[in-house]
Amino acid sequence: xxxxxxxxxxxxxxxxxxxxxGAGHAAACTSCAEFKAEMQSLDQRIARALTINVPKxxxxxxxxxxxxxxxxxxxxxxxxxxxxxxxxWLGVAAAFALVAVVAxxxxxxxxxxxxxxxxIVAHLDHEPMALKVTTxxxxxxxxxxVVRADVVxxxxxxxxxxxxxxxxxxxxxxxHLVIQGEKGPVTLLLLPDEEIDMAVPLDGKAVHGVLLPVGxxxxxxxxxxxxxxxxxxxxxxxxxxxxx
Amino acid sequence: xQSSNTVLERKRRFDRVVAVLHRDMYRYAAWLxxxxxxxxxxxxxxxxxxxxxxxxxRDDAAAKQWLLTIVRRENARYFERKRLETVDIDSLTPSQSxxxxxxxxxxxxxxxxxxxxxxxxxREPLVLQVLLGHSTxxxxxxxxxxxxxxxxxLHRARIKLKKVVDEAEA
Numbered sequence: 001x002x003x004x005x006x007x008x009x010x011x012x013x014x015x016x017x018x019x020x021x022g023a024g025h026a027a028a029c030t031s032c033a034e035f036k037a038e039m040q041s042l043d044q045r046i047a048r049a050l051t052i053n054v055p056k057x058x059x060x061x062x063x064x065x066x067x068x069x070x071x072x073x074x075x076x077x078x079x080x081x082x083x084x085x086x087x088x089w090l091g092v093a094a095a096f097a098l099v100a101v102v103a104x105x106x107x108x109x110x111x112x113x114x115x116x117x118x119x120i121v122a123h124l125d126h127e128p129m130a131l132k133v134t135t136x137x138x139x140x141x142x143x144x145x146v147v148r149a150d151v152v153x154x155x156x157x158x159x160x161x162x163x164x165x166x167x168x169x170x171x172x173x174x175x176h177l178v179i180q181g182e183k184g185p186v187t188l189l190l191l192p193d194e195e196i197d198m199a200v201p202l203d204g205k206a207v208h209g210v211l212l213p214v215g216x217x218x219x220x221x222x223x224x225x226x227x228x229x230x231x232x233x234x235x236x237x238x239x240x241x242x243x244x
Numbered sequence: 245x246q247s248s249n250t251v252l253e254r255k256r257r258f259d260r261v262v263a264v265l266h267r268d269m270y271r272y273a274a275w276l277x278x279x280x281x282x283x284x285x286x287x288x289x290x291x292x293x294x295x296x297x298x299x300x301x302r303d304d305a306a307a308k309q310w311l312l313t314i315v316r317r318e319n320a321r322y323f324e325r326k327r328l329e330t331v332d333i334d335s336l337t338p339s340q341s342x343x344x345x346x347x348x349x350x351x352x353x354x355x356x357x358x359x360x361x362x363x364x365x366x367r368e369p370l371v372l373q374v375l376l377g378h379s380t381x382x383x384x385x386x387x388x389x390x391x392x393x394x395x396x397x398l399h400r401a402r403i404k405l406k407k408v409v410d411e412a413e414a
Binding site for chain 1: 251252255258262266267270271274275280284288289291292295343351352353355356359370371373374375379380394395396398399402403405406409
């Protein structure tokens with residue numbers, strides 16, 4: 001037979017009386033049966049007190065990283081060095097060997113590139129002059145010409161745009177912008193017609209980036225290896241609104 | 245197309261698990277941190293980690309323990325990063341105060357305040373047992389202590405709460 005002291009210690013730890021010998025003791029000991037009832041009553045109050053209101057769940061940005069069996073490695077071309085006006089640009093031009101892990105469907109049928117990611121990186125290779133470290137932004141008129149309001153609206157939160165021109169990607173004319181990151185220039189390709197269902201991370205020796213789904217379109221973001229692309233992603237998401 | 249289907253399936257599985265368990269995650273985080281605002285941050289981080297390592301969850305039936313373990317670790321990381329000081333119940337933030345006075349039932353609020361004042365070592369197993377329905381063994385696994393220690397803490401926690409309630413009713 002269980003002692004009262006032991007029973008009370010046990011019932012205070014487990015008011016459901018999930019321990020051996022408890023039921024028999026409570027049936028035989030009125031005082032311990034009362035203690036048990038008190039503990040069970042207390043537990044009901046504890047349960048109610050613990051059940052606090054839960055705010056509406058907001059899921060974080062759940063970006064797929066890799067899809068087993070469907071990942072694909074794209075060997076991206078070395079960048080050619082351009083005429084450099086700023087020493088820091090050396091780091092951008094040097095050893096541009098980008099190996100992208102692509103986990104999405106192919107987009108670029110008929111363009112000569114096997115994927116949108118290939119075409120984007122090939123395009124960057126053709127415009128090295130865009131990547132310079134500068135504090136000088138493009139004029140507002142240039143920016144308005146490139147970023148047409150009927151296609152996309154940019155908020156000032158995006159930061160200083162130091163390069164802007166239109167380019168053709170996958171048969172569509174799109175804005176090619178450069179902003180300045182913490183480590184150097186960061187390329188943004190705004191792709192309103194390229195809807196993707198998941199982000200495509202790009203990983204290389206000197207640079208890295210992402211093809212990011214944004215609404216009904218996507219934005220390619222590529223910066224230097226130690227650039228904090230994640231912070232720029234949020235700025236881009238907050239700043240880009242498709243008009244179409 | 246295969247990759248899209250795989251991603252979609254993964255997302256659906258994640259949504260299923262989270263839809264059922266996010267309330268438990270939030271309440272556990274709130275009672276661990278004793279701050280709803282911190283709890284929201286912790287749950288967000290925990291969801292991100294869970295998403296990244298979803299493939300490690302072999303059996304969805306074990307999702308609850310798995311997610312709560314992630315919440316526990318994220319809470320610890322949060323406090324390591326922030327180096328927050330111990331909560332002083334006499335100088336609570338608005339969100340902390342709101343947590344303690346969610347109802348018009350003053351009796352219930354007294355019990356809640358008493359739980360809030362419990363040491364972490366006592367409060368956590370109580371939350372796991374009463375609110376989340378964990379067994380002694382599950383609590384021991386989650387907290388990394390022996391089942392006997394869990395029972396001791398639960399016993400002490402209830403005795404402390406009973407004393408508060410008895411004094412309030414006297």
